[in-house]
Amino acid sequence: MNSYRDNGNSVNRKQPNNKRALNTNVVISAILRISSSISIVFMLLGLGLFLANFKAMQSVLSYHSMGLGSALTAARDLNPLALMSLGLVILIATPFLRVVGAILSFLFVDRDRKYALVSMGVLIIIIISLFIPSLKG
Amino acid sequence: MIIVFLLLAGFFAGVFGSLLGLGGGIIVIPVLTILFDLPIQTAIGVSLVTVIATSTGAAIVYVREGKADIRLGMALELGTTIGAIIGAVIAGYVSNRTLYFLFSGLLLYNSISMYKKSETEDRKLIKNVDEIAVKGKSETLNEKNYTVKNLPTGLVLSGFAGVMSGLLGVGGGLIKIPVMYLLMGIPLKVAAATSSFMIGVTATASAFIYYINGNINPVVAVPVALGVFTGATVGLRLNKHISAGALKKIFIIVFLFVAVEMIRKGLGSQV
Numbered sequence: 473m474n475s476y477r478d479n480g481n482s483v484n485r486k487q488p489n490n491k492r493a494l495n496t497n498v499v500i501s502a503i504l505r506i507s508s509s510i511s512i513v514f515m516l517l518g519l520g521l522f523l524a525n526f527k528a529m530q531s532v533l534s535y536h537s538m539g540l541g542s543a544l545t546a547a548r549d550l551n552p553l554a555l556m557s558l559g560l561v562i563l564i565a566t567p568f569l570r571v572v573g574a575i576l577s578f579l580f581v582d583r584d585r586k587y588a589l590v591s592m593g594v595l596i597i598i599i600i601s602l603f604i605p606s607l608k609g
Numbered sequence: 610m611i612i613v614f615l616l617l618a619g620f621f622a623g624v625f626g627s628l629l630g631l632g633g634g635i636i637v638i639p640v641l642t643i644l645f646d647l648p649i650q651t652a653i654g655v656s657l658v659t660v661i662a663t664s665t666g667a668a669i670v671y672v673r674e675g676k677a678d679i680r681l682g683m684a685l686e687l688g689t690t691i692g693a694i695i696g697a698v699i700a701g702y703v704s705n706r707t708l709y710f711l712f713s714g715l716l717l718y719n720s721i722s723m724y725k726k727s728e729t730e731d732r733k734l735i736k737n738v739d740e741i742a743v744k745g746k747s748e749t750l751n752e753k754n755y756t757v758k759n760l761p762t763g764l765v766l767s768g769f770a771g772v773m774s775g776l777l778g779v780g781g782g783l784i785k786i787p788v789m790y791l792l793m794g795i796p797l798k799v800a801a802a803t804s805s806f807m808i809g810v811t812a813t814a815s816a817f818i819y820y821i822n823g824n825i826n827p828v829v830a831v832p833v834a835l836g837v838f839t840g841a842t843v844g845l846r847l848n849k850h851i852s853a854g855a856l857k858k859i860f861i862i863v864f865l866f867v868a869v870e871m872i873r874k875g876l877g878s879q880v
Binding site: 496497498500501504505507508512515516518519522523535538553556557559560561563564565566567568570571574584587590591593594597598600601602604 | 612657658661662664665666668669670672673675679680683684686687690691693694697698809810812813814815816817818820821825826827828829830831832834835838
């Protein structure tokens with residue numbers, strides 16, 4: 473039996489604890505599954521509507537990703553491109569969400585501060601990356 | 610019609626990507642540039658989405674089953690994400706011709722390392738037996754019974770894998786897996802699973818940049834991504850029934866052929 477499962481003080485000991493490691497694993501796996509499912513729904517809906525309204529033989533090359541703001545507004549009118557863009561944004565954000573989930577899970581489920589900090593570092597780097605395009609002008 | 614082909618392209622990238630432990634980018638980019646004649650910049654944006662889709666699909670399984678070392682993965686992601694940003698920024702200043710040449714170089718490297726791996730895999734396994742015996746390593750991957758070695762060097766090399774990811778839109782697994790396995794002393798299966806888990810985060814940093822710059826074409830990326838999700842699921846199931854050895858040999862030849870095609874495209878493209 474894993475007797476120190478309920479004992480939060482034993483966490484800092486550097487030893488593998490399957491049950492505890494499994495908890496963050498379960499959290500991360502669940503985040504990935506939920507987020508990717510939502511993204512797939514948006515993409516399927518958007519692609520379906522796009523194909524249904526596909527009239528002119530416009531080159532597929534002429535499309536660009538929509539800005540998040542305009543995509544959100546246009547998605548309410550079931551604009552196919554907006555729905556597909558939102559699906560893509562959610563998909564791209566999925567690993568980001570799992571880093572956020574990892575921070576919380578390391579902190580509150582595993583009580584592993586060191587790896588919560590490591591995950592925080594990864595999150596900060598990803599956030600910095602968001603500001604680089606604007607720096608490029 | 611083109612949408613159907615894109616779905617199929619994604620499907621095959623997903624199947625073969627998960628069978629061979631690749632992100633799928635190395636399959637998607639040549640298909641989009643050579644078969645669909647899309648510009649390489651568009652292909653890279655789509656490929657980053659592909660990599661995230663493959664990684665997410667695989668990680669759902671690997672992480673839940675404890676096959677991926679999430680702590681090691683998180684630590685190395687510090688290196689890969691910084692590298693990915695550097696790569697994505699460099700990509701904005703590099704000519705298409707250079708990108709084609711770099712990608713050909715990557716394909717050649719892939720072919721060589723796949724060839725070498727199938728040759729030396731058995732020998733390495735024998736070499737590791739002593740080590741395994743000492744550590745009492747078993748097949749239960751849930752138990753972490755290996756120690757991570759050379760973390761600082763591993764971080765730097767992961768950063769290099771990140772640069773490749775941001776620059777060329779690939780996952781960089783073919784750099785990370787050998788680094789973890791050979792340098793850091795991680796069992797091969799754990800290294801491959803951890804790499805699959807990691808590549809999504811590496812690609813997310815560059816994908817955001819591509820998306821904000823309007824470089825991800827939803828009409829191309831969405832069918833490919835949907836195809837990849839389906840393909841990766843099929844691939845994970847097929848995994849048990851198909852010999853990876855034969856598949857690898859086919860891919861070595863395909864990669865060599867594609868490398869030559871990409872060089873030709875690079876020579877023909879405007880600087």
